Every structure is written in C-alpha cells, then in structure tokens.
Amino acid sequence: MASLRGIQQPELSKKLYKLIKSENHAIGAYESAGRERIGIASQLSDWGEATGDETVSDVSDKIGVLLSELGEQEDHFATNLEDYRTVLKTIRNMESSVQPSRDQRQRTMDEIAKLKHKEPENTKIATLEQQLVREEAQNLVAEAQLTNVTRQKLKEAYDIHFAAVIERAEKQIILASHGRRLLQLLDDTPVVPGDSRPTSFEHAAQARQILNDAEEDLREWTSNIEPINYQSQGMGSNLMPSEGAGGSITTAPATISADAIEPDQTRDRIDTSAEGSHLAKATSVEEEVQQQQQQEQEQPVAA
Amino acid sequence: MASLRGIQQPELSKKLYKLIKSENHAIGAYESAGRERIGIASQLSDWGEATGDETVSDVSDKIGVLLSELGEQEDHFATNLEDYRTVLKTIRNMESSVQPSRDQRQRTMDEIAKLKHKEPENTKIATLEQQLVREEAQNLVAEAQLTNVTRQKLKEAYDIHFAAVIERAEKQIILASHGRRLLQLLDDTPVVPGDSRPTSFEHAAQARQILNDAEEDLREWTSNIEPINYQSQGMGSNLMPSEGAGGSITTAPATISADAIEPDQTRDRIDTSAEGSHLAKATSVEEEVQQQQQQEQEQPVAA
Known part of the structure; x- marks a missing residue:
C-alpha cells in the first residue's frame, strides 16, 4: 500500500476518490502517448534525412510534422480530461463534507435510544431530542445540497469529457486525412539495380501545400456539438434553488461550503497548448526556404 | 543503460531501431489508457449505484457502458499500431541486412588502395579487383532492394497508422455523441431540503434506446477512406520489378532475404477485439430485465 489517504476518506466519498485517482492514471497515459508520438515524429524525420533519398526525406519529414500535431492533440485531450477530473472533485468534496452531518445525526439518535432503554427518566433525553431536531434540519440541507451538486456536476463532468473526445x-481526422494525401505522393515504383531515383522530390510543392491545408483546416476547426441543457441555472450559492422556489429554507445560509460551484456553462478557456505550432513552424520554414530560393534565382550569385 | 541491443544494431538500422522501440512505448501508453478507461467505467457505475438516486444510478451505469467502449477503441487502436510497427520492422531488417554488403565492398576497396600504395606489383591486387566487381554487383542489388522496400513499406506503415487514427x-465520435444525448436526460433541477427526487428514472426507456442506437451505429461503421495507390504491385519476391522491366538482372536470385515483403493491400484481418461487446452485453441485459418486467406485469405475483 503506497498511501493511507484513500483509507482516511469518509465512506461516502471513497468510491469517487478512487475513480478520480484512476482518472489521473488515464490522463498520465495520454500525456505519455502524446510525448512519445512527438518524439517518434522527430525520429522519423531524422531517419528520413539519413536515407539520402530526397523523396523519402521530404515525405517522412512532413509525416513527422503531422505526427507531432497528432501528439499535441493527445496532450490537449489530457488537459481537457484534467478539467473534467476537477469537476468530479467538486462532487467528491461535497460527499466528504456531508458525511459528518450524517454521522452526527446517527450518533445522537443512537444515544437517545440507549438512554431511553437504560434511564428512561433521564432529563438529558429532552435536550438530546432538541439537538436532534437541529441536526436533522442541518442534514436535510446537506442532503439537498449533495443531490443538487451531484446531478449538476455529473452532467458537467461528462459534458466536458465527451466534448473532449x-x-x-x-482534429485527428483532419491531420490523418492530410497524412494520407501525403502518402499518395510517395512513388514506390521499384527500381532495378543500378537505376537511380530522381535526385529531387517531384511533388515537393504539393507536399508543402498539404501541410498548409492541414494547418488551415486545424485553425478553422470549431466545435459543432449541441450544447447540453442545464436545469440547474437557477441554483444559488447555497446550492439550492434560488429563484421562484419560495420557502424561507431556500434562503438559509449554506452550512456546507463548496468552492466554484456555479455551473461553468461557457467554457471559453484560453488555449495555451502547443497545438498547431508544429504545422505553423513547418509551413513558415518552408516559406522562408522558398523565398530564399526565389531570391537566389532572381539575383544569381556571381561565381 | 538497460540493454546493449541498440548498440549491436548496424549503423544503418540504428535510427529505425530506436523509433520502433519508442513506438512500443506509445502503444503501451494507449493500452494503459484503454485499461484505465474500462476500469473507470465500472467504478462510475458502482458509484452511481451507491448514491441511491435511481436516475444518477441509471445514467452513470450507461455512461459507464459507453466509456468501456471508448476504452476498447483505445485498445483496438493499440493493436492497429502494432501492425504498423511490424511493417516498420521490415524496413529495419532490410537495413541491417544491407549493412554487411556495404561494409564488405568498402573493406575490399580499402585493401586494394592500401596494396596499390605499398606493393603496387602484388598479384593479389588483380584478385581483389575481381572480387570487388562481384561485391559491387551484389551491393547494387542490395541497395535497389533497400530503396524498393523502404518506399513501399514506409507508405504501407503510415497507411495503416493514419487509417487507425x-x-x-x-468510432469514438459515435460513442461520445450518444453519451451527450444521455446527459440531456439527466434532470439537474435543484431541490429544496426535504423535497425528494422521483424514485424512478423517468427517461429510462430513452436511455436504453440510446445504448441500442450506439451499438447499431458502431456495428454499421465502415471505413470510407480513399485507398492509397501503390506502384510497387509489380515487385517480385526478389524485391525488384518483376514484369515488363526487362534485363536479366531483374531475375537474379535475391541475395538478401526478407520475410513477408508482399504489399498487404487488402487488410481484411479478423477482428478479435472486444469492441462493441460492452454495448452488446448492456443492451441484452436491458432486454432481459425488460422482458422480465413485462412478464411480471402480465402475470402479477399473488401476494
């Protein structure tokens, strides 16, 4: 056993505690897959260069750029899963904060039952019964908060998860489809011994265009998913209905605090990931080389 | 350093050797991600049941079924990547088998140069020069085989890779989209303390239908990708053009062997993975329960 922390969790939040831990491993696996893919991309490019075959070199370098982007998408996916995991934690935290309220109520009930059996005339019974009324009110609030948070956050968590998938x-379909276009440019007609391949890659311009197309398609990608409808929009910071529901109890101060409980309907986070950067880098380098070549043609160097 | 094997690789195949090793790590990461996802799916279902909220229980159980399928897709993806990795090994094996031919030729050339410098009258020079002619012929064949295999197998490898992506x-878009439909059925209207949720899930039939739809869509999925054109179809088992190319050299026996070198254009492998099985299991269990419920309604148990 590597840690005692799982054991210290209240009974109520143990299952979700473990799930959140497993999710951390899943996220780690995607981060690792992304990292490996980006590494393989540059290994492929290096290998292609070492073959000395200009066509293989160019094609494998450009496949490498697309593989790097595929890897960045795995990493970006892991980041989105981290967001989903954070939402699950809200439910788990609520569960662990509700546990003491349940326990306290149960303890008082047990004590009353015991006293009634052993010392039915004890005046402490009346005091305990008054205490129980207060504890039951508190517990009713806690249980309402728990079900409200559970449903809203379960919905929000898998909203994020499925949207990320x-x-x-x-995005990976965009990248892989352009990758397949690249492969079509690789002429694998076999040669006989002594025959040499063309020294330059005849489809170099088309290959460059494919990376440009991939970059543009990726930049223009927008989410077309239908938004999930939340009925919990009227939920106040006390985690109960805040409007039109009436009843003084809805305005009771929340006895159980929960951070950042507002449904985060408009998830317009600023994307700081590296996605698209490999393509942007690759296409801008290509442009520089092209410009240089053009300049050289325009102003031939005096030998 | 955990292994000396990389060092023992001939120079020519070192880069690809390392790439293939990295790919093994990437595949491992996807296998791990798939395994974790399937584990999380059943953790989610267990958690939902423990909440005692029939709606949360049903929705989380069905989200769990979809998550399991998402996990199976990761595993199936890893299997496809393994196929791509096997194709890369064909290039690597060819590279390592060509190295001795290059080395031998170089050694003979060096020896001739040394002798010509030190003992220009030595009769061994003529013998070595005859040997070099033979070695050069052998090397020409080897280099032709290398470029033929490299181009064909590079194309085939990433054909498989991109198709797998x-x-x-x-398939994951199918699963996640149906998952989002499920979330729409989860009513997260907040309740006030003392209010109870409906004891049964009002959209149970719709939720069941969503799993049926997902199962059907997944079963009906077919690949719509445009096939890659191979020009190497005429390549013979000697790894050189086998038809219409003429020249006696094309019929020379292959001095370098390579296994399973035929382009595997029609990749109709039998799918032994577990994909779809979670949905099939879930929907058949649902049907049983439904039938049971129907029977119970038809033949009310005498109290």
Missing part, C-alpha cells in the same frame, strides 16, 4: 477525434 | 476517431 469529439474535439480530439475531429 | 481515423477509425478510432470516427
């Missing part, structure tokens, strides 16, 4: 999938 | 993406 779709985003990665759509 | 697209397959996983398309």
Whole structure:
C-alpha cells in the first residue's frame, strides 16, 4: 500500500476518490502517448534525412510534422480530461463534507435510544431530542445540497469529457486525412539495380501545400456539438434553488461550503497548448526556404 | 543503460531501431489508457449505484457502458499500431541486412588502395579487383532492394497508422455523441431540503434506446477512406520489378532475404477485439430485465 489517504476518506466519498485517482492514471497515459508520438515524429524525420533519398526525406519529414500535431492533440485531450477530473472533485468534496452531518445525526439518535432503554427518566433525553431536531434540519440541507451538486456536476463532468473526445477525434481526422494525401505522393515504383531515383522530390510543392491545408483546416476547426441543457441555472450559492422556489429554507445560509460551484456553462478557456505550432513552424520554414530560393534565382550569385 | 541491443544494431538500422522501440512505448501508453478507461467505467457505475438516486444510478451505469467502449477503441487502436510497427520492422531488417554488403565492398576497396600504395606489383591486387566487381554487383542489388522496400513499406506503415487514427476517431465520435444525448436526460433541477427526487428514472426507456442506437451505429461503421495507390504491385519476391522491366538482372536470385515483403493491400484481418461487446452485453441485459418486467406485469405475483 503506497498511501493511507484513500483509507482516511469518509465512506461516502471513497468510491469517487478512487475513480478520480484512476482518472489521473488515464490522463498520465495520454500525456505519455502524446510525448512519445512527438518524439517518434522527430525520429522519423531524422531517419528520413539519413536515407539520402530526397523523396523519402521530404515525405517522412512532413509525416513527422503531422505526427507531432497528432501528439499535441493527445496532450490537449489530457488537459481537457484534467478539467473534467476537477469537476468530479467538486462532487467528491461535497460527499466528504456531508458525511459528518450524517454521522452526527446517527450518533445522537443512537444515544437517545440507549438512554431511553437504560434511564428512561433521564432529563438529558429532552435536550438530546432538541439537538436532534437541529441536526436533522442541518442534514436535510446537506442532503439537498449533495443531490443538487451531484446531478449538476455529473452532467458537467461528462459534458466536458465527451466534448473532449469529439474535439480530439475531429482534429485527428483532419491531420490523418492530410497524412494520407501525403502518402499518395510517395512513388514506390521499384527500381532495378543500378537505376537511380530522381535526385529531387517531384511533388515537393504539393507536399508543402498539404501541410498548409492541414494547418488551415486545424485553425478553422470549431466545435459543432449541441450544447447540453442545464436545469440547474437557477441554483444559488447555497446550492439550492434560488429563484421562484419560495420557502424561507431556500434562503438559509449554506452550512456546507463548496468552492466554484456555479455551473461553468461557457467554457471559453484560453488555449495555451502547443497545438498547431508544429504545422505553423513547418509551413513558415518552408516559406522562408522558398523565398530564399526565389531570391537566389532572381539575383544569381556571381561565381 | 538497460540493454546493449541498440548498440549491436548496424549503423544503418540504428535510427529505425530506436523509433520502433519508442513506438512500443506509445502503444503501451494507449493500452494503459484503454485499461484505465474500462476500469473507470465500472467504478462510475458502482458509484452511481451507491448514491441511491435511481436516475444518477441509471445514467452513470450507461455512461459507464459507453466509456468501456471508448476504452476498447483505445485498445483496438493499440493493436492497429502494432501492425504498423511490424511493417516498420521490415524496413529495419532490410537495413541491417544491407549493412554487411556495404561494409564488405568498402573493406575490399580499402585493401586494394592500401596494396596499390605499398606493393603496387602484388598479384593479389588483380584478385581483389575481381572480387570487388562481384561485391559491387551484389551491393547494387542490395541497395535497389533497400530503396524498393523502404518506399513501399514506409507508405504501407503510415497507411495503416493514419487509417487507425481515423477509425478510432470516427468510432469514438459515435460513442461520445450518444453519451451527450444521455446527459440531456439527466434532470439537474435543484431541490429544496426535504423535497425528494422521483424514485424512478423517468427517461429510462430513452436511455436504453440510446445504448441500442450506439451499438447499431458502431456495428454499421465502415471505413470510407480513399485507398492509397501503390506502384510497387509489380515487385517480385526478389524485391525488384518483376514484369515488363526487362534485363536479366531483374531475375537474379535475391541475395538478401526478407520475410513477408508482399504489399498487404487488402487488410481484411479478423477482428478479435472486444469492441462493441460492452454495448452488446448492456443492451441484452436491458432486454432481459425488460422482458422480465413485462412478464411480471402480465402475470402479477399473488401476494
């Protein structure tokens, strides 16, 4: 056993505690997959260069650029899963904060039952019964908060999760489809011994265009998913209905605090990931080389 | 350093050797991600049941089924990457088998140069020069085989890789989209303390239908990708053009062997993975329960 922390969790939040831990491993696996893919991309480019075959070199370098972007998408997916995991933690925290309220109520009930059996005339019974009324009121609030948070956050968590799956999938389809276009440019007609391949890659311009197309398609990608409808928009900071529901109890101060509980409907986070950067780098380098070549043609160097 | 094997690789195949090793790590990461996802799916289902909220229980159980399928897709993706990795090994094996031919030729050339410098009258020079002619012929064949295999197998490897990316993406979009439909059924209207949620899940039939739809869509999925054109179809088992190319050299026996070198254009492998099985299991269990409920309604148990 590597840690005692799981054991210290209240009974109520143990299951989610473990799930959140497993999710951390899953996220780690995607981060690792992304890192490996980016590494393989540059290994492929290096290998292609070492073959001395200009066509293989150019094609494998450009496949490498697309593989790097595929890897960045895995990493971006892991970042989105981290967001989903954070939302699950809100439920787990609520669960662990509700546990003491349940326990206290149970303890008082047990004590009353014991006293009634052993010393039915003890005046402490009346005091305990008054205490129980207060504890039951507190527990009712806690249980309402728990079910409200559970449903809202479960919905929000998998809203994020499924949206992330779709985003990665759509972007990777763009990248892989352009990758297949690149492969079509690689002429694998076999040669006989002594025959040499053309020294330059005849489809170099088309290959460059494919990377440009991939970059543009990725930049223009937008999410087309239908938004999830939340009925919890009227939920106040006390985690109960805040409008039109009436009843003084809805305005009771929340006895149980929970951070950042507002449904985060408009998830317009600023994307700081590296996605698209490999393509942007690759296409801008290509442009520089092209410009240089053009300049050289325009102003031939005097030998 | 955990192993000396990389060092023992001939110079020519070192880069690809390392790339293939990295790919093994990437595949491992996807296998791990798939395993974790399937584990999380059943943790989520268990958690939902423990909440005692029939709606949360049903929705989280069905999200769990979809998550399991998402996990199976990661695993299936890893299997496809393993196929791509096997194709890369063909290039690597060819590289390591060509190295001795290059080395031998170089050694003979060096020896001739040394002798010509030190003992220009030595009769061994003529013998070595005859040997060099033979070695050069052998090397020409080896180099032709290398370029033929490299181009064909590079194309085939990334054909498989990109097709696998697209397959996983398309199938995961199906699963995640149905997952989002499920979330729409989860009513997260907040309740006030003392209010109880409906004891049964009002959209249970719709939720069941969503899993059926997902199962059907997944079963009906077919690949729509445009096939890659191979020009190497005429390549013979000697790894050189086998038809219409003429020249006696094309019929020379292959001095370098390579296993399973035929382009594997029609990749109709039998799918032994578990994909779809979670949905099939879930929907058949649901049907049983439904039938049971129907029977119970038809034949009310005498109290």
